[in-house]
Amino acid sequence: MDNEQISKLLRNIATAYTIKNEKKFRFQIIAYQKASDTIKNLTSEIKEYYKEDRLDELSGIGTSIRGHLIELFQKVRVKQFEWALKDIPQSVFVLIDVPGFGPKRAYKLVNEFNLTNPKTAIEDLEKIAEQGKIASLSGFGEKSQSDIIRSISEFRLGKGKTTKMILPYALEIAEKIIEYLKTCRDVKKAEPLGSLRRKSPTVGDIDIAVASYNPESVISHFISYPHKERVMEKGDITASMLVSGGRQVDLMVQPPESFGSLLQHFTGSKSHNIALREFAIKKGLSLSEYGIKSGRYKKIRKYDTEERFYDALEADWIPPEIRENTGEIELAVSHKLPQLIELGDIKGDLHIHSSFPIEPSHDLGKNSIEEMLNKAKGLNYEYFGFSEHNPSISKHTNSQVYALISKRNAEIEQIKLKTKSIRILKLLEVDILPSGKLAIDNKSLDVLDAVIVSVHSVFKMGKQDMTKRVISGLSHKKAKILAHPTGRMLNERPGYELDFHKIFEFCVKNDKALEINCWPTRLDLPDILIQQAIQNNVKLIINTDSHSTSDMNLMKYGVSMARRGWAKKSDILNTLGYNDFIKWLRG
């Protein structure tokens, strides 16, 4: 069983407990949900934690659930789970994935209509709703019957939060809506919050906060958005709608004097907020989007900025990117938060594909060496590295490969003569073959300043073999950077299997760096691995992997990812000045 399946299993246990007796099992339900989330967010398989006897490192998994997981890995069947799941039809766990269905409603419908086949439960229920059989059920009515039909249809089309957007796409939608919101006079401020503000690599829905003295007017303006598909909810201070494309947008409004508490509340993450509120309780305080209530006086104090809100808790302001309840609250309270890297700290971009006809087996860039370079100057970089893919080895002999690389180098040298304001490096992105050998030979490698190595074929290898392959590729003296280390493509494929303990160890020992690739569908390394890499003293470098001049603006996404991984300026190699950087590259 993989993480996704085990996470779902634990969530099902929580659902089962909710159906059995929500009050009695209240805290077990929370515990199982938390354990489920922990496993869902892991970057390596939980089974590895079990094998290495490291399950106790995971927060939210205590003695009891740990014992059940061990039983799961050893015997497959878990007595406690079987007891909890007994009497609950499988269809319930299928139906619950459809928005609007919680444990209670799903269970009631499955039982009432005897939906025994989990594979067809959703469409069976749809038919029953269409036949008008649900409205007469106690607790249901005409409206909920038609809502069910619509929910199922939207779920099938992947609308709402069912599918996640990559970050730039979500930002684009948010910016349009914010621009529209600002045409309303009553809107004093409007900001994108939630996972968008935390710069999460994928975003389920778009959260927007507005400061206004007239929430009614703001909400009525919001739901009149010309590109809306439908309004899902409309209350006094919040509203939700689907915009064209089926993307969900949530709105919350507070007066300007409470905007700080609203920002804090609506930025999340959920687990950060829960932890912060638990911390506040110990101080006799109660937090919400309205402000802070003191237990004794019950009077609410309002905060116009987030800084003042955190300050009221005697904590430093916490950058949104690290609000994931992984220790940031404790450090904010002890005033020991790290100074995270910023976009302005970046002094160079080393992973650039020009259109120079180097005849690679992978893709070529769209803009010339000179065009890319001019863009780099515009970004005020100190140094810049060209790293096209190596010439295709199936179509060229070694000497042809050498000739192509030399030709590119010659062109770079020509341009270097005319260029004073920026230092240029002659790099290449070289494939690590399944054997672990680099795709090009030493003669070709010798004419390069260094190479970026990466895996572009045969992804399905065992973890140990893939780790050996990558380490073998990185072992070459010229190989300094491992590009997009996990190989994941967001919304497309998970990464290949790698033993990152070994990779980290190798990189530290041999002074190699791991790339944080800025490409929005990659964002690779993932944040959690960035954090682990830093803890292990592994050097990192943020590269755009640009294939056109406009791609070079993607640097901000890599920096956000680094911030999510708690990276400081000193953790990132391309914040170094040229002399220090080149010393590392050639070292």
Added chain:
DNA sequence: GCCGTTTTCGGCCCGACTGTTTTCAGTCG
């Protein structure tokens, strides 16, 4: 069932909205 900045026992975030209700349950974030 988890967890430790008064705790290995006794706590466990806080609120909005909808539909079916006649005061609230269910779902969501």
